[in-house]
Amino acid sequence: MQAILLVGGFGTRLRPLTLTTPKQMLPVLHRPMLEHAVSGLARYGVDRVVLALGYHDDAFRAAYPDGLCAGVELCGVVEPEPLDTAGAIRFAYEESGMSAAAGTFLVANGDVITDLDVGEMLRVHRSTGAEATIHLIEVDDPSRYGVVVTDPDGRVRAFLEKPQPPAPSNWINAGTYLMEPSVIDRIAPGRRVSVEREVFPAMAEAGTLWALPHNTYWVDAGTPQTYLRVQLDLLDGRRGPAVAGVSAEASVDAGAVIERSVVMAGAVVGEGSVVRGSAVHAGAVIEAGATVLDSVVGSGATVGRGARVTDGTLIGERFAVAPGADLSDARVPQSL
Ligand code: GDD
Ligand code: MG
Numbered sequence: 001m002q003a004i005l006l007v008g009g010f011g012t013r014l015r016p017l018t019l020t021t022p023k024q025m026l027p028v029l030h031r032p033m034l035e036h037a038v039s040g041l042a043r044y045g046v047d048r049v050v051l052a053l054g055y056h057d058d059a060f061r062a063a064y065p066d067g068l069c070a071g072v073e074l075c076g077v078v079e080p081e082p083l084d085t086a087g088a089i090r091f092a093y094e095e096s097g098m099s100a101a102a103g104t105f106l107v108a109n110g111d112v113i114t115d116l117d118v119g120e121m122l123r124v125h126r127s128t129g130a131e132a133t134i135h136l137i138e139v140d141d142p143s144r145y146g147v148v149v150t151d152p153d154g155r156v157r158a159f160l161e162k163p164q165p166p167a168p169s170n171w172i173n174a175g176t177y178l179m180e181p182s183v184i185d186r187i188a189p190g191r192r193v194s195v196e197r198e199v200f201p202a203m204a205e206a207g208t209l210w211a212l213p214h215n216t217y218w219v220d221a222g223t224p225q226t227y228l229r230v231q232l233d234l235l236d237g238r239r240g241p242a243v244a245g246v247s248a249e250a251s252v253d254a255g256a257v258i259e260r261s262v263v264m265a266g267a268v269v270g271e272g273s274v275v276r277g278s279a280v281h282a283g284a285v286i287e288a289g290a291t292v293l294d295s296v297v298g299s300g301a302t303v304g305r306g307a308r309v310t311d312g313t314l315i316g317e318r319f320a321v322a323p324g325a326d327l328s329d330a331r332v333p334q335s336l
Contacts (some may be wrong), residue, residue: 001122002102003046004035004092006085007110008054008078013223016316016331017298022056023222025063027281029234029262030247032063033221036113036230039070044118051076052092058177085109086195089179090187107195109175113230115239115242116176117218124212125178128154131208132183134200137174138220145220146173146196146246148211156209161196171211173200174218179226224312228294231262231279252282253288261292264299287323301332 011018077095125133149158172308249265270288280301295313304323
């Protein structure tokens, strides 16, 4: 089966990290986020992935020059301007040479990391005769997601993107779809079209959209908190055996404390510093006596002596935090 991965967004919630690196190329543990998404699909027989590219498309090409990612053939198409989610699906479908003859295809948001069983989803999709099937996850706060109301048999009654509270359901669009080629004809060509705000609501109205409610491991890694959480889950063994977070190629002083954190190759952590619940990217420097809690230090960035960087702070690539500074939920540099 072929898949279209939507990876052309600006990643605004992860600025300034995404000013230099597109969201799906940011490291999750020691590999780009994209590889986690692609290897998840490869497990279930997806053998060709079309990247719907836009913002910083060059970063993807540079990382996969031979067009292979996690054993899967990668092909990329670049929108002339951002066409939004449905516009991007139509553009990628046509530009990559996909056709109705190939039948059902998969679409996924590129920032979704999940253990969804796509084989099971395909069985459900076939058994209902759906035009499209979307994976649903149950969450406590549905307000920042697409909220989905279904009949008891799984047919979608309503799709409401980021509705004002109270939401009519706690089941949300988890960002993986199976689609029949006829969905492409529902997307107006050459303009911005949102799959969540236009295409899915119209299909719900027409009764051709179905859902697979299934609470498996799932994170949308597109916010500072969830970008960290998806990595801590791997360290904590919440998705199989726990993995080590500190690279063998990082240099950590014997007098530093590192807890539940990712420290990437070439990073330096100085004496008496504390790093907890955080990600320190390749080549970053945490100087002596500094504290980094629940935060991300971008590649090549420096946290000066004795500084405190806490509570979801993001330090952009190669930026520096002055010695002794105290930052909480901050952005360095501050986004415009
Ligand atoms: N090619 C392309 N072009 N990709 C785009 C564009 C575009 O114009 N706009 C967004 N994308 C990509 C993003 O890079 C991302 O991978 C994906 O589309 C979804 O965009 P997000 O910005 O991450 O959306 P969201 O997280 O607010 O909401 C979406 O995901 C939720 C679940 O994680 C929606 O699909 C919600 O309905 C859903 O609940
Ligand atoms: Mg997202």
